[in-house]
Amino acid sequence: MFLEVQHIIKSFGAEKVVKDLSFSLKAKQTLSILGKSGCGKTTMLKTIGGLLSPDSGKILLDGEDITETRPEKRNIVYLYQEDLLFPHLNAYENIAFGLRLKKIPEGLIKEKVGHMLHSLELEGQAEKMPNQLSGGQRQRVSFGRAISTNPSLLLLDEPFGSLDTGTRQRMQELFKKLTAEYDITSLFVTHDLKEAVLMGDQIGFMQNGLLTVYSDKKDFIQDPQTGVQNEIEFWGGLR
Amino acid sequence: MRVNWKPFVLSLAVLLILFPFVYLVFLSLASEWRFPEVWPSYLGLKNWVTVFGSETGLLRSFFSSLLISLSVAVFSTASGFMISKAVFYHPKKRTLTLLAYFPYILAPVVFAACLSFFFLKMGLFGNMTGVVVAQFIIAFPYALLFFSSFWNEKVKSYEDLVATLGGNKWQTYTKVVLPLAKGLLMICFFQTFLISWFEYGLTSIIGIGKVQTLTIKVFMFIKEANYYYGALSCCLLIFPPVVLLYFNKRYVFKKLV
Structure with missing residues (x-):
């Protein structure tokens, strides 16, 4: 397995936010995790990304124990719900940001960012500052910035949560295209049931700090906890 | 036809704002202007030439003030920025922020009197380092409070x-x-520079007359009833803040708006 998370526990004071978290993920796959606000999704992602230290447990990435590794050395990029574009840099420089941190030669940066702008359908927007871009464009630049560094693992924390329905749908399609094009392994956290089903090769459900990963989508649909049955009943009742 | 008063009112307001500054320059060029004469008997550059000839030490005071204020502004802005971050992430953030208000509870002269014992013990009395440290004690909490709004989630x-x-x-x-x-860094630098530049109470006590900043000189001239030198030193006093204000307006505010 490419990513192995073993018995991770994380508490804040007396409150145990993540309880015995264990799962694994194959390379180039997306695990979508469904969960309500406050169930521990963000804490789980931040712990895997190295932004929070676990109280106990182990994280293995491509066979290497990264539990104690600093976030800048993990090659795991964490994407927030907010696009967090750097306001003092234009779209091109935002995408090139991670590459410049790694001191990649200028020619290669130009080539990579140019290719990324094309993949993100952002040609002609390179010189625009973040405040001149729409919500969807900003989120695409944010994706580009994360993917251009070729991360081993991408952690997405409700990345489309702030977008309108139409833009959200287009971004979901774009994300599927990019994951295939750039061979991305990712954890995709969402509280949207449909998005969880659409985005993941595997699906997990998180509740009260406990994660259940389903071996196939049918099990997820059958589990009454996930709320899929309620949705089916609701939409069926409208016929 | 209705008269539009707006340009007149605006012009009057501008004149009222500019008058004290223009009058200061005028007064610095004058000498021997006695009541009931409506015009000074001498109007020229005599006072300025004397100053630049350093007879009164005004020019030296100007450079001392500049050095003190630049040091205070650089140290307090830099440390205020860094330490405000530590305060933001500290569990006792509220208590620490409250403590930052402490130097402002007391009047500067009383505060300086409280500090004087420690300054005397540390050999910081009556020298420039002591004045920089004393002014830093006032400017640093300001910078700390100023940057507390910058750090957020x-x-x-x-x-x-x-x-x-x-x-x-x-x-x-x-x-x-x-x-x-x-x-924000540039604004804080500007503000802390001004705090230090116009500081009188702390400087007069910790400097004990040995460190003569321009503000101290202005008060000295006023006490001596030497209005012309007082006005001249005021002109020198206003010059650096005006330059800083210009840079702030040109390079900072335009970008913030």
Whole structure:
């Protein structure tokens, strides 16, 4: 397995936010995790990304124990719900940001960012500052910035949560295209049931700090906890 | 036809604002202007030539003030910025912020009297280092409180994002945090410079007359009833803040708006 998370526990004071978290993920796959606000999704992602230290447990990435590794050395990029574009840099420089941190030669940066702008359908927007871009464009630049560094693992924390329905749908399609094009392994956290089903090769459900990963989508649909049955009943009742 | 009073009122307001400054320059050029004469008997550059000939030590005071204020502004802005971050992430953030108001509870002269014993013990009485330290004690809490509004969850998220993109602490500061805070840093530098530049109470007690900043000189001339030198030193006193204000307006406020 490419990513192995073993018995991770994380508490804040007396409150145990993540309880015995264990799962694994194959390379180039997306695990979508469904969960309500406050169930521990963000804490789980931040712990895997190295932004929070676990109280106990182990994280293995491509066979290497990264539990104690600093976030800048993990090659795991964490994407927030907010696009967090750097306001003092234009779209091109935002995408090139991670590459410049790694001191990649200028020619290669130009080539990579140019290719990324094309993949993100952002040609002609390179010189625009973040405040001149729409919500969807900003989120695409944010994706580009994360993917251009070729991360081993991408952690997405409700990345489309702030977008309108139409833009959200287009971004979901774009994300599927990019994951295939750039061979991305990712954890995709969402509280949207449909998005969880659409985005993941595997699906997990998180509740009260406990994660259940389903071996196939049918099990997820059958589990009454996930709320899929309620949705089916609701939409069926409208016929 | 209705008369539009707006341009007249505006012109009057501008005149009223500019009058004290123009009058200061005029007074600095005058000498021997006695009642009931409506015009000074001498109007020329005599006072300025004397000053630049350093007879009264005004020019030296100007450079001393500049050195003290620049030191105070640089140290308090830099340390205020860094320490305000530590305060923001500290569990006792509220208590620490409250403590920062302490130097402002007391009048500067009383505060200086309280500090004087320690300054005397440390050999900081009556020298420039002592004045810089004393003014820093006033300017630093200001910078600390000023930057407390900069640090928030969003800046923390930016820092975390840079870390996951592979950036170390130095890169996080130079490439993201400092560019984000650039405008605020310049404003804080300007404000702390002004706090130090116009400081009188602390400087007069800790400096014990040996450190003569321009503000101290102005008060001295006024006490001596030497209005012409007083006006001249006021002109010198106003010059650096005006230059700083110009740079702030040109390079900072335009970007902030």
